[in-house]
Amino acid sequence: MKQTAVVVAPGRGTYNREELGYFARHHPDKSRLMAQFDDFRRQAGQEPLSALDGAEQYxxxxxxxxxNASGLIYACAYADFLSIDRTRFDILAVTGNSMGWYIALACAGALDAMDGLNVVNTMGTLMHRNMIGGQLIYPFVDENWVPIPGRRAEIETRIAEIDRRAGHVLGLSIDLGGMLVLAGNAEGLAAFEAEMPKVQSRYPMRLPGHAGFHTALQAPVAAAGQARLGPELFDTPDIALIDGRGAVWRPKSSDPARLRAYTLGHQVTEPYDFTAAIRVAARDLMPDVFIVLGPGTTLGGATAQSLLSCHWRGWRDKAGFQAAQQEHPRLLAMGRPDQRALVTAPPGGRTA
Incomplete structure (x- = not known):
């Protein structure tokens, strides 16, 4: 009998040194798809994705x-989605974190494979060329993923205080499980780093190469994206989509024009609530498993923390989650070889 699944697509920062060669290792059967992606990049005057994935050094x-990061992550994640064994899994919905929303659109059929790359590559390039603001990440849970009493309120108070200062911009970018991703200008980010205590030996942590995503700072990028990415790219999804507000876009009843307006408007300039998306998926759809697409494994922790926050399957802390995973894995990260084997189709299965 098939298991029901919700698929989660990753965002920026998931293709790192350990992932070098990810597409070539896992998707030699999808060379035709990669060739199409490479042609698109060449026509845009950009380095082919296969050359990036095949680089000798990271x-x-x-x-x-x-x-570069956006297209490369898209190619790996979309190919992972095509590799899910559909004889074993009935996919109820697709969601994603931040840039992962664009990947989710392609997985769900609201964008075809090439239009998905177009959207991802266009928005990633616009973000890079404008490079407005930056991001950092800070936790409000302890190392066992249990919320620290009062910590979130303390963080939010400090954000508001800094943002009120002249010349300072700081706000919530992504609600990411047990973490808050903040975005702002150089002054706002530096003030937060100077005034908040360092925790778990590495936070607050700047995210290299990231702009001030999901804030009003990105209004020029949103406008440019709307001008370049026309309504003809978007279609009604074949699989339900859960967006960065926790809203559900259902097959046959979703308006492509409204989907585009959200994707290139609100989704770019307003905070992205990944935790809410996972909570809605868990409570409303109650899947047997969550499948996190590669590359990388970093989104697995944020997905698990989001599930802990709504006590899905009785999970309440990291230790309990890990014990449950040993007995009956319900969070399957395709970036992990052991869990990938539980998800993928056998050779000769569904490919591009």
């Missing part, structure tokens, strides 16, 4: 750029 300055 160079952060190259791979964290929005115009």
């Amino acid at each position: 160079a952060g300055a190259t791979f964290t750029r929005g115009d």
